[in-house]
Amino acid sequence: MNYEFTIIVPIYNEQDNLERLEQELSRYVSRTRTKAKVLLINDGSSDRSQELIENICTRNEAFHFLEFAENRGLSAAIKAGFDHVDTELLGYMDSDLQTSPEDFDLLLEHIGEYDLVTGVRADRKDSFVKNMSSAIANKIRRTFTHDGMDDTGCPLKVIKTEYARRIPMFKGLHRFLPAMILLQNGKIIQIPVRHFPRTAGQAKFGLWNRLLGPLIDCFAYLWMKKKYINYTIAKKG
Template structure:
């Protein structure tokens, strides 16, 4: 069984996947890992590209396909439940996340100790448009002000999470933006790692500024309500007598 499962949620990223897989293979050289590409209802050549890539790769390359698009968060959920590794590392399929940071996130999580449930990438030198950067900066400030998750950038797709903890999180269309708060809710801490963002190589973003902003505001209210209505999960220890 692999130690690490790298989950790539993607929709219509056929042109970006081969190079991304090259980079993952180089970054993870010498480690025991698998890659799970969650094809979120793509209408491009993703299926044929992955069939060809699976025959070439020295590491296990698995292809999960959603019949219809369900969004990034539910794609991560599908990958989490399919994962064979004890740690799930996530990375976006558009090439903007650099795979060289995956080992750093994994090692940071392992070295942080058992009280830590996840490591979260935080982007430097954002490559998005200025308006997207400003919108993201405001959204992160508002989220942290309300949820107190002490995370500068939760939208970064680079994360490493213990698989059993990831499977416990509530999943909805937007979970990926609230992973630190939800991990803290489960009674664990989050370690942060700075990463450098890149420009998209091919295609265009599947997400707009205003639709993402409106959905994010609704999700923020929902996560706030969840945290108000549910106490932080206690750690239960069995006491044996006799």
């Protein structure tokens, strides 16, 4: 099958969510008009996630996996997805199912005109502390990047693969994906998507890596912006 769209799903100790993840993603890829497949990336899980992932991929032709030798973090898992995708478009979502793969169709409607389309979580179903720390972190990040995005922590995104592959990833850069597309003179837009409470497993981000960590990463982004190489070929012969 000539796939057009790969959905990257980083996974770390999410054994309790994987059955429902399989159900929702398999239902989505079977009905969406865009020919889609799924790449599950096991970021060194210590629970039964890998066993379940292999079973899922055995049952579903459109599902594939990568397994890290050890836990390397979310940015590394996303980069591995960027490196191994072979379709013109790629998407990204978390395995906790606080966003729905069905909403990828909302983002795909705009990807022709734009190079990155990101969701913005409407009516978030998180705790007050989590919502407040995310709001503060987003405000700090916008001050540094001027990307105009209200919710870069939303995991639901669609990116043209050629742009994703040119992003020089470092740990924490998953929060700066829209800004890194702007450095390539790409076009970005945010679209409201649904948000759901987590029903299984545990959140992997606390106050430190939701608020203080991103503040430190902003300075790394400024360094990269100053050093970033971007060029356009006018003619070749």
